[in-house]
Amino acid sequence: MNVLLNGEECQLRDDARLADAIAASGAPEDRRGVAAAIDGEVVPRGQWDLIRLSDGVRVEVLQAVQGG
Numbered sequence: 221m222n223v224l225l226n227g228e229e230c231q232l233r234d235d236a237r238l239a240d241a242i243a244a245s246g247a248p249e250d251r252r253g254v255a256a257a258i259d260g261e262v263v264p265r266g267q268w269d270l271i272r273l274s275d276g277v278r279v280e281v282l283q284a285v286q287g288g
Contacts (some may be wrong), residue, residue, distance in 0.1 A: 221275040230279075238263055238271045238279070243280040252283035 221234050232240055238256055247254045254282055256263050257280045263271060273279070 221273065223273055223276065224278045226279070226281060232273065234275050237269060238273060239268045239272060241279045242268060242281050245279075247281055247283055255282045256280065277285075 221231055221236060223230055223232060223241060224258055225245055230241070230244055232244060238258065241252065242251065251265065256268060258271070258273070259278050
């Protein structure tokens with residue numbers, strides 16, 4: 221399936237879940253400081269492994285960074 225991941229087309233397997241898109245974004249494996257949204261709706265961390273994606277959805281993955 222094709223999704224729009226952080227503004228760019230990304231191909232994922234047909235049964236992909238939100239966690240797969242997060243991994244494809246390059247987010248750290250421990251997921252610290254990471255937030256995710258599907259079509260503009262923030263998804264709680266506890267649901268990332270449960271929510272299946274569908275073709276054409278928009279996924280945004282954000283990571284907090286420390287700095288000044």
